Amino acid sequence: MFSGRKLPLTLAFGGLLLLAFGAGCRGFFVKATLTSIAINPTAPQVDVGQNTTLQVFGTYDDGTRSQLTSGIGWSSATPSVATIGATTGVLAGITPGNSTITASAQALSTTASATVLLANVTSITVTPASQNAVIGGSAVQFSFTALAGGTSVPLTSNNGGVLTITPSDTFVTCTASGDQEDCSATTGAGTSYQLIMTYPGTTASATATLTVS
Numbered sequence: 001m002f003s004g005r006k007l008p009l010t011l012a013f014g015g016l017l018l019l020a021f022g023a024g025c026r027g028f029f030v031k032a033t034l035t036s037i038a039i040n041p042t043a044p045q046v047d048v049g050q051n052t053t054l055q056v057f058g059t060y061d062d063g064t065r066s067q068l069t070s071g072i073g074w075s076s077a078t079p080s081v082a083t084i085g086a087t088t089g090v091l092a093g094i095t096p097g098n099s100t101i102t103a104s105a106q107a108l109s110t111t112a113s114a115t116v117l118l119a120n121v122t123s124i125t126v127t128p129a130s131q132n133a134v135i136g137g138s139a140v141q142f143s144f145t146a147l148a149g150g151t152s153v154p155l156t157s158n159n160g161g162v163l164t165i166t167p168s169d170t171f172v173t174c175t176a177s178g179d180q181e182d183c184s185a186t187t188g189a190g191t192s193y194q195l196i197m198t199y200p201g202t203t204a205s206a207t208a209t210l211t212v213s
Contacts (some may be wrong), residue, residue: 008145029101039070039103039112046082048148054089054112056103069171074105082114093117096159115161118148121199124155124206132174132211135189139182142174142208144197152196154179155197164196186213 006115040055056068056101074084076091078099083092091101093116103112124146131140146155155161156176163181167174173187174181174195183195 010170017166032062032064033131034058034106034108035061037103037105037110039101040054042112044091044101044112044114045117046114047117048093048096050090050119051090052102054084054091054103056089056105058060058105066173068105071105075102076100077102082116084114087154091187096153106111117201118146118153118199120149121146121202121204123147124161124197124199124204126197126206126208127194128208130209130211132213133183133185134213135185135187137184139175139184140210141177141180141182142195142204142210143180146199146204155199156181160199162198162200164198166194166196167191172212183210185210188212 036059037056040057044052044054046052053086056072057065058068059065072087072089074086076082076084076099078097079094081095081097081098083094083099084090084101091114096116096118099114099116101112103110124144127143131142133140144155144161146153156175156179157163158176163174167172169188171191172183172185172193174183181195189212191212193210193212195210196205198205
């Protein structure tokens with residue numbers, strides 16, 4: 001039992017402890033500040049006609065890292081290739097290719113390069129099968145087409161196709177232009193080159209011949 005004289009002192013001391021503890025709590029448990037954000041996955045991929053949901057993780061000034069679940073704005077630099085829900089982060093594949101995806105939160109922003117892939121590529125064809133390139137002359141064109149899910153789709157090195165030139169002596173170069181590959185030669189007269197178009201994750205391929213004169 002506290003005596004009549006000790007009880008007020010004890011209560012006063014307890015009140016001071018509570019005040020000090022409260023101040024200490026506010027001092028020790030300051031809310032962490034968001035310093036950077038990142039999109040997960042860092043290089044998202046989605047098939048044409050399919051969806052996938054992206055996430056954003058934040059890093060704070062106290063070294064912690066956690067997923068952000070609200071207050072995120074999304075945009076796609078090339079919506080003809082890929083769209084993304086402005087607030088949902090749902091990435092949709094429209095046509096094969098790449099698009100820069102931007103996420104913003106609390107005055108911070110970050111980007112990731114999204115790749116839209118063809119699904120179920122079963123074969124690749126090329127037209128024409130051979131061409132002749134004159135050294136220093138105009139470029140000649142090859143059109144590669146992928147059969148994906150029963151649909152024919154133009155395929156170039158700009159929308160996911162991988163074009164390999166053999167021999168790889170740099171005398172012949174090919175550049176995607178629209179739905180075609182424009183190929184030209186700087187030297188190597190009398191040499192025949194094989195242009196091999198493939199698609200990642202499949203065994204499909206098509207080969208064209210370019211002869212230099």
